[in-house]
Amino acid sequence: MSNALPLTRPLTGSCQCGAVTYEVTEEPLAALACHCKDCQKLSASAYSTTVQVRADALKITGELKVFERTADSGRRNFAYFCPDCGNRIYHQDPEAPGMKRLKAGTLNNAPIPEPKVHVWVSRKQPWVVIPDGIPTFEEGITKDDYRKIFRR
Numbered sequence: 001m002s003n004a005l006p007l008t009r010p011l012t013g014s015c016q017c018g019a020v021t022y023e024v025t026e027e028p029l030a031a032l033a034c035h036c037k038d039c040q041k042l043s044a045s046a047y048s049t050t051v052q053v054r055a056d057a058l059k060i061t062g063e064l065k066v067f068e069r070t071a072d073s074g075r076r077n078f079a080y081f082c083p084d085c086g087n088r089i090y091h092q093d094p095e096a097p098g099m100k101r102l103k104a105g106t107l108n109n110a111p112i113p114e115p116k117v118h119v120w121v122s123r124k125q126p127w128v129v130i131p132d133g134i135p136t137f138e139e140g141i142t143k144d145d146y147r148k149i150f151r152r
């Protein structure tokens with residue numbers, strides 16, 4: 001695996017204040033970058049970067065609060081965050097309970113993987129330059145396209 005990230009095991013992460021910590025017991029998948037306005041709000045930045053992990057591979061220690069919202073697509077989304085410092089840890093689609101979308105910037109001992117796909121680029125900040133060869137989507141990504149890119 002020449003493209004393997006220089007990871008140390010186990011992968012761990014935490015919120016900014018440290019009240020919530022976690023361990024990821026399997027290899028996280030490659031990352032997805034989302035440039036939608038909601039992701040700009042939630043990341044308090046230009047876009048959010050998430051990695052998909054199987055739900056039972058993410059072992060959380062500490063108490064999380066949940067913020068529930070319905071996206072423009074009609075899909076519900078649960079956002080889990082530290083009630084003390086407000087740091088988002090992961091998101092979950094209640095219709096896909098087997099997967100969690102971990103906020104990649106909360107990892108302690110692993111680099112944020114380079115996104116394999118950028119979605120909602122119609123809302124992208126003009127100064128964000130996406131490398132050649134990386135697939136982009138004007139809006140959201142369909143489940144089929146997602147499977148093709150992430151091969152699962």
Ligand SMILES: [Zn+2]
Nearest residue numbers: 015017082085
């Ligand atoms: Zn915290």
Ligand SMILES: [Zn+2]
Nearest residue numbers: 034035036039
């Ligand atoms: Zn988004």
